[in-house]
Amino acid sequence: MTTFDTSSSVPATGPSAEDEVAGICRDLLRIDTSNYGDGSGPGERAAAEHVAALLDEVGIATEVFESAPRRTSLVSRIAGADPSRPALVLHGHLDVVPAQAADWSVDPFSGEETDGLLWGRGAVDMKDMDAMMLAVVRQMAREGRRPARDVVLAFFADEEAGGTYGARWAVDHRPELFEGATEAVSEVGGWSVDIDGHRAYLLQTAEKGLAWLRLVAGGRAGHGSQVNEDNAVTRLAAAVARIGAHRWPQQLTPTVEALLRGVSDLTGIGFDPEDPATTDRLLAALGPAARFVGATVRHSANPTQLDAGYKANVIPGAATGTVDVRLLPGFEDEGWATIERLAGDDVRIETIHRDVALENPFAGDLVDAMSGALLAEDPGASVLPYTLSGGTDNKSLHRLGITGYGFAPLRLPADLDFPAMFHGVDERVPLDALRFGTRVLDRFLATC
Numbered sequence: 001m002t003t004f005d006t007s008s009s010v011p012a013t014g015p016s017a018e019d020e021v022a023g024i025c026r027d028l029l030r031i032d033t034s035n036y037g038d039g040s041g042p043g044e045r046a047a048a049e050h051v052a053a054l055l056d057e058v059g060i061a062t063e064v065f066e067s068a069p070r071r072t073s074l075v076s077r078i079a080g081a082d083p084s085r086p087a088l089v090l091h092g093h094l095d096v097v098p099a100q101a102a103d104w105s106v107d108p109f110s111g112e113e114t115d116g117l118l119w120g121r122g123a124v125d126m127k128d129m130d131a132m133m134l135a136v137v138r139q140m141a142r143e144g145r146r147p148a149r150d151v152v153l154a155f156f157a158d159e160e161a162g163g164t165y166g167a168r169w170a171v172d173h174r175p176e177l178f179e180g181a182t183e184a185v186s187e188v189g190g191w192s193v194d195i196d197g198h199r200a201y202l203l204q205t206a207e208k209g210l211a212w213l214r215l216v217a218g219g220r221a222g223h224g225s226q227v228n229e230d231n232a233v234t235r236l237a238a239a240v241a242r243i244g245a246h247r248w249p250q251q252l253t254p255t256v257e258a259l260l261r262g263v264s265d266l267t268g269i270g271f272d273p274e275d276p277a278t279t280d281r282l283l284a285a286l287g288p289a290a291r292f293v294g295a296t297v298r299h300s301a302n303p304t305q306l307d308a309g310y311k312a313n314v315i316p317g318a319a320t321g322t323v324d325v326r327l328l329p330g331f332e333d334e335g336w337a338t339i340e341r342l343a344g345d346d347v348r349i350e351t352i353h354r355d356v357a358l359e360n361p362f363a364g365d366l367v368d369a370m371s372g373a374l375l376a377e378d379p380g381a382s383v384l385p386y387t388l389s390g391g392t393d394n395k396s397l398h399r400l401g402i403t404g405y406g407f408a409p410l411r412l413p414a415d416l417d418f419p420a421m422f423h424g425v426d427e428r429v430p431l432d433a434l435r436f437g438t439r440v441l442d443r444f445l446a447t448c
Helices: 017-029 045-057 127-143 167-173 232-245 254-267 276-284 287-294 332-343 365-377 394-400 431-447
Strands: 063-068 071-078 087-093 117-119 151-156 181-186 191-195 198-207 209-218 300-308 318-327 347-355 382-388 403-406 428-430
Touching (some): 017 045, 017 117, 045 063, 045 127, 045 151, 087 127, 117 431, 127 431, 151 167, 181 365, 181 394, 191 254, 191 287, 198 254, 198 365, 209 232, 209 332, 232 300, 232 318, 232 332, 276 287, 365 403, 365 431, 394 403, 428 431
Parallel strands (some): 087 151
Antiparallel strands (some): 063 071, 071 151, 117 428, 191 198, 209 318, 300 318
16 A cells, blocks of 8 residues: 655644544544444444544545444554664454443443543543544644654454454455564553552553454253253353353463563562462452453453253253353463363354454563653653453454554552453543553654
């Protein structure tokens, strides 16, 4: 695709990135892009068209494409100061998980601003980062500035359902859009936590693998009054109970161990990788983030759905359930074998969606650029690596050999339970954090 050269733009007056980021985020929050995972939602077209218009307004051309009706993504390519270097993919997703309005304090698609916070579904995951990306590249275009290297700017559909209609589709059908790119940055990293009175930013360098599985049990159908030792529901229930009740052992990956050692240095709490109790104490020092990060010290497998039968007095011939499995990088084969053992020989496992675990070095020029940009705006803070218990579109880009990190920089109040708002109720982001993030991203793109 055509590479857009921001240095050729005629500098124009306009709001700064800090001035307009909240408005961009608010407008995105008001576009309902709920992804139900079954194709029934509104899709991302309206949001994609809005983003394309914002980029077109400052002269940045985009390619907008659809993998299915209304499942819309868009990509731009911005020329860097050093075109000989490999390109960087800066990407976000436009879809959000659904929200039940009755559970919220505000309309989840109102983009309401209250007490210095912007509320709405996607304020955290991840229209905040989408807005920061847009605000920064718009300002660069107006001022005629280039990023340090070519940037592939992408906004994908369908991340919340595994990227089948978004990043995965783009990678499989339009790989030329990412030609020459070797690294990527996106969501769920670069946000701050308070550790014993010291602010630290968690840079996402790894993420667990995922497997959404369907368990299928067969049996002999019949009348509910009869003795039936070949009951599909009983067989499925036993498998689901074994998987759900299994206590996975602690297994520390290099990224998790590096995080725990960093927390130990900041707090003075001793760390022994052979003693799970010390891990628990160090995780507790992360405050509201402890539960979120704590899910990365072991595999997890949570039953999420059950389906069987059609009448109280009829024994069905089949029963199904679904399980959400998250496996640690480096231990995936072992975890998968355990799931098969727990399911048992009489229950068939079908894969709904499966994707790889990722683990990247907490070192190198890209990590230095991310850390440097954060510390330039917040001197005296620390930057630590962490593993994401969920997944991102970096899994899809990994298929092209692109190394992905999580870097959506936000300086947050110490008492804000930010991780709990991912897919949670009353999702909201501080306006000050958005302005901070735009400054950090601007620095990062100038030096990455």
